[in-house]
Amino acid sequence: MTVQVLVFGAIAAAANAHSVSVAVPSSPTVADVLAALAAEHPALRFALPSARLAINSAFAASTAAVGPGDELALIALVGGG
């Protein structure tokens, strides 16, 4: 299946887009999405070590399941303040 991942800030600039899509196995986990992002979007690799995935506006553990209707967002450690 294919999932959309929202991106922001420096990641959005690197992707030249506000979201990116990646192909993941069926019944994917957060770890699967992050691995697919690294494999399919080399331009985003710089940010992945400090990034976490949020599912429906909450940070999710790497083992968490991703469902078909979930909103996914990649949040990198470049905060406000």
Add this chain to the structure above:
Amino acid sequence: MTVQVLVFGAIAAAANAHSVSVAVPSSPTVADVLAALAAEHPALRFALPSARLAINSAFAASTAAVGPGDELALIALVGGG
């Protein structure tokens, strides 16, 4: 000669006065005044280890000379805030 020393806070409470007088040698230094306070006013000894003498509203070194018209104040480490 005799000098007057202004006292405040817990020291004033212990002395039951806002100033105390002590006898000091002629041409006294700050150290002489502090020594005389300890000798003549045992009730104030509790405060002397953390106390400094001010001459005319400025903290003075122990070797500083005390003149006849100087205003002396004993400032102990029990500040505001």
Add this chain to the structure above:
Amino acid sequence: MTALAHIVDGPVTSEVVTQALATPAWRAGREGAHTGAIVRFDGVVRRMEVDASGEGRALVALDYQTYDPMADRELTALAARILETHALLRIAAIHSRGRVEVGATSFVLIVEAAHRAEALVAMEAFIDALKVDAPIWKRPIWA
């Protein structure tokens, strides 16, 4: 753009707002009699920032992008966590969204506690965590 002044009277106030920030009115609460310290931090947009090449460069504003509603939720969760962890009496955290000019305030944090030490430690902990957890990004608008 008018700066926004909040009225703070509950134990936890948190919000992301689309404007620069002004001084919130800090209403004395029932906790007031236990209060010994109120510490307020204003984060202000600084004129000089480091650009991508590492050079200092002047800007006119920062544009804050937020991922909503997660930004609000994380701010609230963080405020509630810091309130409890540091035994604060009250906390308010307000962050700007969108464009904030140089010299204007984009982040306000106020903590109220029985003693100074816990207020200052809580403030440091909040700001450190904010930079990690809050889905808020700033884009420089160069001069």
Add this chain to the structure above:
Amino acid sequence: MTALAHIVDGPVTSEVVTQALATPAWRAGREGAHTGAIVRFDGVVRRMEVDASGEGRALVALDYQTYDPMADRELTALAARILETHALLRIAAIHSRGRVEVGATSFVLIVEAAHRAEALVAMEAFIDALKVDAPIWKRPIWA
């Protein structure tokens, strides 16, 4: 007793005043564009204090006694020293003299700096030094 609100617009403001304190108006100065952090500390009179026997006890007010004009001078000297040592852009320190009720502010310190870290360090340094150097004493007025 009306609380006193100061207007702060020079690099160093310091004063001992005979009343409780309100929020000073913080006027943006020429330094404004370099400012990244403004931190304000309010010292508030707490209801519970420890009495001479070490027991917690309720009070209604604190009565601050000052040795004048040394209190003012030391406050000003300390503010100027901290401004320079910590490379602050601005500092204001205002302390009450006389009776201040529980819940009211008796000490306000505001520091303005390019970055948060130096503002917070300067604030701690100021308050620690104040307790050593300022000829100001507080007398509890027990409930």
